[in-house]
Amino acid sequence: MTARSVAVVGGGAVGLTAAYDLACRDADVTLYERDDLGAGSTSRAAGIAYDAYAEDVDVALAERAIERFRSFSGERDFRFARTPYLWFATEGGAAAGAIREQVERMRHHDRDVELVDAEAIRRRFPVLRADDVVVAGLARTAGTVDPAGYVDLLAAKARDAGADVRTHTTASVALDPPRVNGAAYDAVVVAAGAWTGDVLADAGVSVPVEPYRVQAAVAGGPAIPILYDATREYYARPHAQGIIAGDGVTTPVDPDDYDGEADDAFRDRIVERLRERVVNANVPIERSWAGVCARTPDNDPLLGEVADGLYVGAGWNGHGLMRAPAAGERLAEDVLGERDGVGAFDPTRF
Incomplete structure (x- = not known):
């Protein structure tokens, strides 16, 4: 079933991008962040972005991320340098x-x-x-971004697209059906950074993060x-x-x-x-x-459906902000049935 009501848990770069892309695709999106937006790993990121990877799956994700960073550059105060x-x-x-x-x-x-x-x-x-x-080695298509600027931009874009962005709201996830704080959704996306394992554990799902x-x-x-x-x-x-x-x-x-x-x-x-x-x-x-x-044990992220109606984007090994524009988009596409899973990043591979 194509999901239409979607909860996103985590208001960092990946979660906000997923919320924006879901809302742009006419999903009814509610984002839950227990603190300020970007207050976790995103706020302390170095802001480096590059597509210089040796593996094809990494290249595809990084290339799309830089393409989107460039497309967002110039909006509000965000810049890709x-x-x-x-x-x-x-x-x-x-x-x-x-x-x-x-x-x-x-x-x-x-x-x-x-x-x-x-x-x-x-x-x-x-x-x-x-x-x-x-x-x-020298890569010419790399760049830098301001993490706070990206968070501010994607939060504004998500809200403008219709997402309900809730800060200082703890999220408790459950399954059968997917629920957050007791409210049922067609799908739940957990992109809570280093806290992802704890959030999923409360729902009875174990991931090696x-x-x-x-x-x-x-x-x-x-x-x-x-x-x-x-x-x-x-x-x-x-x-x-x-x-x-x-x-x-x-x-x-x-x-x-x-x-x-x-x-x-x-x-x-x-x-x-x-x-x-x-x-x-x-x-x-x-x-x-x-x-x-x-x-994660293999240093690749978990990206996709980990249980029926429950999706995860986590385990970035320090590259979460760098990949966020593409990772959030892919999560939205997975949730809405617009693409197959991401293969090497399958969160059930362990």
């Missing part, structure tokens, strides 16, 4: 080999990427030190490309105040009980990394924070 993405290794071995293989497979999927060496990096990005770079803590900081500094050091496992991107940077240190946490402040050791580590990489860097930390993300 096109920015090249450089990822590199400073030692030989597995990381360097992976980059070479990734670029080859990305080019096979028609991504605008190439292998570049240290000299090419110095010419293209003189703000970066590159003498120690062994191999690097592990919440984990990550950290990020805004530092002063010059304009840089988006970059990822695959050897030292940190990323950085340009920001209005300088640079946003974070690293790959993750710790499993309870999403309702974790330290939202960044550690001194993290801040020191990020300053050291940026001073190593950015020429003449003066990179004082302006602010820093910790956030919570969620991953």
Whole structure:
């Protein structure tokens, strides 16, 4: 049956996009968010977007996400700022080999990427030190977005399309038939980020989503490309105040009980990394924070129907905002019977 009354649980980037796309397709949509919109993982995201993936299923989702980011850019205060993405290794071995293989497979999927060496990096990005770079990939279709701007835009668009967006409203999900807070719906979509496992568990559905803590900081500094050091496992991107940077240190946490402040050791580590990489860097930390993300055992998301009338979009491994424009759209299409499931992202695959 084509669902027409749909509840969406979660007011982050994915949930708001799903609510908007459902409402645009004439569904009667009610969105439930227990806090402010975007208050969970979305508000603490770095705002990086790229389509430089080696797997075809990832490419399809990321390409559509960037296409929609571009189409939304210029509405209200939202902007997609096109920015090249450089990822590199400073030692030989597995990381360097992976980059070479990734670029080859990305080019096979028609991504605008190439292998570049240290000299090419110095010419293209003189703000970066590159003498120690062994191999690097450069993707030209990447960009950055402001998470808060995306949340504000999609919330407004969802409301304009007719969705009932309810904040500070806890949602209790049940099945047979799908229900939220006792009200029956044709379908329920759960896109509650790191809290998705708890929401579904209350409905008697188990999914392997592990919440984990990550950290990020805004530092002063010059304009840089988006970059990822695959050897030292940190990323950085340009920001209005300088640079946003974070690293790959993750710790499993309870999403309702974790330290939202960044550690001194993290801040020191990020300053050291940026001073190593950015020429003449003066990179004082302006602010820093910790956030919570969620991953699955295979690091691919859960996207689709997990039980009769119950749909899930979660487990993004830190890429939820990046994929939100496409993920929300696909959830809407699945719910309304406009497409088959998404195969590799089938939430029942475990």
